[in-house]
Amino acid sequence: MLGLDLATAETLLSAAGKPVRLVEVRSKKGAKGTDRRVIKTLETETETVVYWSAFKTEVENPSVT
Numbered sequence: 753m754l755g756l757d758l759a760t761a762e763t764l765l766s767a768a769g770k771p772v773r774l775v776e777v778r779s780k781k782g783a784k785g786t787d788r789r790v791i792k793t794l795e796t797e798t799e800t801v802v803y804w805s806a807f808k809t810e811v812e813n814p815s816v817t
Contacts, residue, residue, distance in 0.1 A: 758788035771799040
C-alpha cells in the first residue's frame with residue numbers, strides 16, 4: 753500500500769471487506785501538495801487505518817546536470 757495514491761488504496765482495502773479510516777498527516781511547514789499518497793497503514797481487528805499525505809511532485813524548473 754505504501755506509496756499508492758489514496759483513491760486506489762481505499763478501493764483495494766474496501767474491497768477486502770474491512771472498514772477503512774483515513775488519517776491525513778501534514779508537515780509543520782504546511783507545504784501545499786496535490787498528489788495524495790499512502791505513507792503508513794495500521795491493521796486492527798475492526799478496521800484498517802490509512803495514513804496519507806499530499807506531496808508536491810511537479811518539477812517547475814528542472815536543472816540539467
